[in-house]
Amino acid sequence: MNRLLYSLLLILLLPLLLAYLGWRALRSPDYRGRLGERFALTLPRTRAPLIIHCASMGETLAALGLIRTLKRQRPDMPILVTTTTPTGSAQVRQHLGDLVDHCYLPLDLGPVVARFLGRLTPIGLVLMETELWPNLVHHCHKRQIPVVLANARLSERSARGYGRFPALVGPMLGQLTAIAAQNSNDGARLVTLGAAPAGMTDCGSLKFDIAVDDAEREHASAQRLQLMGERPCWLAASTHPGEFELALAAHKTLLEHFPDLLLMLVPRHPEQFDRAAELTRTAGLTLARRSAGGPLSPQTQVLIGDTMGELKTLCGMSDIALVGGSLIERGGHNPLEPAAFGKPVLMGPHYFNFKEIGDQLKQEGVMLVVEDEHSLVQALDQLLGDDSGRQRIGQAALQFMARNRGATERQAQVVLQALGRTEA
Known part of the structure; x- marks a missing residue:
């Protein structure tokens, strides 16, 4: 019921969201011409990919090592990297090029998410840091698509905010297949909000693996x-x-x-x-x-x-x-x-x-x-x-x-183990 109320609120806010996207399109060419991706009307041709959602520039840069490691260990596995902002999109194209496919993540509306997943039939979904979307997680769970929260972090302040909506947040966290937490404190806060302790691994932060040669x-x-x-x-x-x-x-x-x-x-x-x-x-x-x-x-x-x-x-x-x-x-x-x-x-x-x-x-x-x-x-x-x-x-x-290095390999193993459990 709480997820349905959340969805209804999104529908009511849709005119404002469309107005915002139009306003951003007037100010920035990076917002123009890709509105279809926001509603899963325009999709990459790849099928059965691992989807990795990175939101904006910071999450994208943090995920680069993880994406390359997964591609090295599973070269046959297509990867689709999604973002929500042009700055994140630019980083995907600049640093990953043809190694991955890319599009914007559609809006978290039930029918839109269902079309997105139905067309792509992904083998798994990796959400970076705190990119938690109730309808996306729900529809993945419904289709038995494993969902991993990678490089997971949750500050005390954010935990208090999520804690105001326990009936929405708890079931969503409970549907995650695995969580690769940046540290035990972040993991403990996620468990308190409803994540399964058995799916939690303290991996360290990907940001420690910044490569400077x-x-x-x-x-x-x-x-x-x-x-x-x-x-x-x-x-x-x-x-x-x-x-x-x-x-x-x-x-x-x-x-x-x-x-x-x-x-x-x-x-x-x-x-x-x-x-x-x-x-x-x-x-x-x-x-x-x-x-x-x-x-x-x-x-x-x-x-x-x-x-x-x-x-x-x-x-x-x-x-x-x-x-x-x-x-x-x-x-x-x-x-x-x-x-x-x-x-x-x-x-x-x-x-x-x-x-x-x-x-x-x-x-x-x-x-x-x-x-x-x-x-x-x-x-x-x-x-x-x-x-x-x-x-x-x-x-x-x-x-x-x-x-503090080594988080990339540890988090890659969490993702691959989650995929392996589903494939088995």
Whole structure:
């Protein structure tokens, strides 16, 4: 009954959703021409695939290693990667190309989901992190399609939210075939909400398996030298409105002590590139855009990171990385990418989406929490003035990452075992 009420609510909200998609289509060409995928009217030709749903850019990047591992172990198995956003779609195409098929995941309406599954006849479904859709899970369970929640995480805050709807969430979690949890705390919260303990495996986070090889380090160093020479540089990564202003204000203050300092300001969403540039000009700072290419003028004070798929390289090019979504109440973004390059990490107080990882990084001395503009300036000023301290933090970051690797193989085994039980 609760799932039916959920479905009815979605139907009532459908006009608003269509209006939203139309509005986004006017603002972004990536939303145009693919509305049929949202209703399972336009589908890939592949049949009997393993569907892996990654939602947006963050989940897609985290899943790349898992997808490649599954494809290596089962080369005969077709894989369909679904997303819900253009940024996620772009990452699938850029990093996976012809290795997989791709489309948007249809809306979670019963008839739409039924058509989607009926046409594709998937052998299994992998949902990344917290991408839980009641009708999708229900119809998979009804068709005996195994469903695995991979890289599963559930913060205390999210658990409280899900806990308000026990009659909807409990049966949905109970229908999952297996869960590969990032840690035991996430697993315990999922079990409390209704997941079966027997299907739970503590695997660690896929994000620890970020691959940074010597060639990538050398590439980042060469790009830095070509772009800015020997100038000191800090990165404000995956930032949102409200954080642009804080980063720019902090940078203006820091320029008094470090006049050749460069800020690389990277908005989380492409539609914010122009807004970040406008705020930079309003702050009286000279800017350049990464998309323009070429070396920077010595007078350039801010580089707007307006390219896609380059954040990893920019982490390697920086001296210190502030990870956004954390100075405002968005829950924070992945702090492990700069850590994988051996960079000191700064985050605001709102990193609840990465609480366990963030707390571990704090304990290792790799991450500092900054509360506001003043503490951000203090932390950056101290780190920029202490080369040997940054090197010590960098070594601690690399050692921490090395100790926690291996989640990709463990989670791949959870997926394959779930598929094997069904095939048997």
